[in-house]
Amino acid sequence: MDEDILYHLDLGTKTHNLPAMFGDIKFVCVGGSANRMKAFAQFMHKELGFEGDGKDVKDICAGTDRYSMYKVGPVLSVSHGMGIPSISIMLHELIKLLHHAKCRGVTIIRIGTSGGLGIEPGSVVITDTALDSFFKPQFEQIILDNVVVRSTELDKDLAEELLNCSKEIHDFPTMIGHTMCTYDFYEGQGRLDGALCSFSSEKKLEYLKRAYNAGVRNIEMESTVFAAMCGLCGLKAAVVCVTLLNRLEGDQITIPHEVLLEYQQRPQQLISIFIKKRLGLHNQNNLLDNAFFLSN
């Protein structure tokens, strides 16, 4: 194409110098909420030792209210909204953005929240494989009037590397497990507390226990399409989600707001250690030299 307009990001190849703006990106972190992804950018600003408090970090996608995007050195932090359609639109445009910007060796991580299965609330789950609602490691994309089945395997070495980083954090449990991805938060996740509910408490528990026995440790709403698209486009990808409750014990999220905020920071803490280790900065307070990123 002579010009590529990344409509939902309010960016384009003729209107923006994408290699100059994004060419040094090595890590992309994505998550549902715009506020969380801004907070993550501010946190990484501090963690990477940049000057100032990072409070004035600019939303690169401010021209649209669909998604928010923040850049801190080699780290891009992007919101994706809720559910498969929302994240898949963002990923199409983000992956084209990385291509136009000539980025190389990029690692992409979803940092999210989820419902846990049989594990302590506040635990962090690193996904090895994303499963659909039938516990299959696949994502079904409708293309024209065909159902195209795509693999949802994630990078096993990256998951192990993240698990190793978690050993430095002693405040909460972290584990590797399967993640089930659904099209809905209520009926789709076997909740009894939606506006509609057509099954019994016994049926719900029977389904969730089968999911547990199939290796599922948490449930969320984006991991299958994320794994499938990143895998097909050659991006090393991981999904790291904190659990807000144990779904074998209830449906409503009753934790106080401050606890929710603290839980949401857990995947961010882990990813910060991972990024700093990859950059050779872990346990150092040195100021980053931007030239390092431009030359690597």
Ligand SMILES: O=P(O)(O)O[C@H]1O[C@H](CO)[C@@H](O)[C@H]1O
């Ligand atoms: O915390 P985020 O990243 O939004 O992810 C989870 O939370 C949302 C539901 O509350 C869904 O998008 C689910 O996947």
Ligand SMILES: O=c1cc[nH]c(=O)[nH]1
């Ligand atoms: O139970 C939960 C909690 C967060 N996100 C989900 O998708 N499900």
